[in-house]
Amino acid sequence: MSRTVYVNGAYLAEERAAVSVFDRGFLMADGVYEVTSVLGGRLIDFGGHMARLRRSLDALEIEAPVDDDELLAIHRELVARNAIEDGLVYLQVTRGNPGDRDFAYPAPGTTRPTLVLFTQDKPGLADNPAARTGWKVISIPDIRWGRRDIKTVQLLYPSMGKMMAKRAGADDAWMVEDGFVTEGTSNNAYIVRGGRIITRQLSPDILHGITRAAVLRFAREAQMEVEERPFSIEEAQGADEAFVTSASAFVMPVVEIDGVRLGDGAPGPVARRLREIYLEESRRAAL
Template sequence: MTRIVYVNGRYVPYADAAVHVEDRGFQFADAIYEVCEVRDGSLIDEARHMARLERSLAELQIRRPMTAAALGHVMRQVIRRNRVRDGLVYLQVSRGAAPRDFSFPGPDVPPTVVCLAQSISAAHRDLKALSGIAVKSMPDIRWQRRDIKTVMLLPACLAKEAARKDGAREAWFVDAEGFVTEGASSNAWIIDQGGAVITRQLGLDILPGVTRATLLDVLAEEKMQLIERPFLLSEAYAAREAFITSATQTVMPVVRIDGRPVGDGRPGPVAAKLRQKFHHFAAISSA
């Protein structure tokens, strides 16, 4: 089946999808994006993703290309046209195409909107959660507005590639003081020896993960102890459990950090429970 991509008002075959050579997303990384999980043909936590997209647009002063409802329609059309039951839908908005200049173009330049969908086996992800993943720590060299979901992802690509070469699936960024900020494409969590769930508090240092927010709902309902604070890499090495959260991984256990086993080196019961509970709390919107 030919994949279909939405580009600026048109649904086109994947091979024909293109944006202008002077699009600012291409030349300046002047763009934001969202990735939303598709599960059983439904969108997961759509409202939270749209709220974060609106915030990212506002922080970068990019004009909203259409209403949240219209963007939702685009995502559903792309999901339907690609017959995606389980996977993800990717939505990107750039400032638009204009002659190359560091200054923002005028209000007459429309934003560029791209949307695509991809099937990912839910069974494969669940199987991976049974064994857990390894992560590699890397110095955090990103800019200081990590709370905005921009396409400026070169530091994340470099970290992911270093992790892959080291046999790990994800990278955890570590700041100059030795504290873990977040994963290259996820939020980072540990469970200490006392059973407290620890993750860094929101701020300019990390992305306000949508899956993170929903997991906070789960923790509150389950009356589990949550501590929002930075944690040292050394604390992660000594943790009882560790895991990451993201739209594509939901709750994914971490069993090794820098080659060192976390706990007994197997997925722990808390991460497994949170993963099992997650979709009971997530907002599910029919596609």
């Protein structure tokens, strides 16, 4: 059965959905996006995703097409129409179609932003078998632009990084700049040493992860020690354990980095416990 998607105010069968060839999201990657997880038919961390969406739109001077209440209604309608129990809702806002291709932005107020949402059905999303075995990651140079804190649709290099990892027999890649890990291709990166959780501090160098913020809050509430600073691949390879966080992977243990096994090669206790806490608390607060 065809999915129902949302495009600029209309709910459509996916095969009927379209945007202009002159849309700046297509021509210039001039747009931002968010992905919200759905567990038990309810939205996880929705408020955090909408706050980051507004931040990204403001940074690029793109007008918000609708308010948060309407976005919530659209999310819920798509979840209902597509009978999503566990899965994802993808949202993208672009600067829209100014009528032709031009490097310069269209004048404010002259072009309607494009708003697209669709769902992805992911039965058993929270029961990913990989969480019981852990991921293997490789390291790659971070050659992205300098504003990684804006969640733009410029995802070519992260996609290339995913493919580099796949070809190396790994699950993901950690990007490295000036000798230190920035983040994974679509997640924030962490190591654990002596029970202390270490992750890079917020800056334009990394995405300000919504799952990251929640996990660090839960960790501190559970009396776990958190240190926000850069770490190198070499330090990570000597760590007791490691993990990543994202909206779709939640808390995912990492058991191998560039061929070096961490600990006994199994997910560590800190990552396992944080995954349990995150899923429990997020389900409780879901909309």
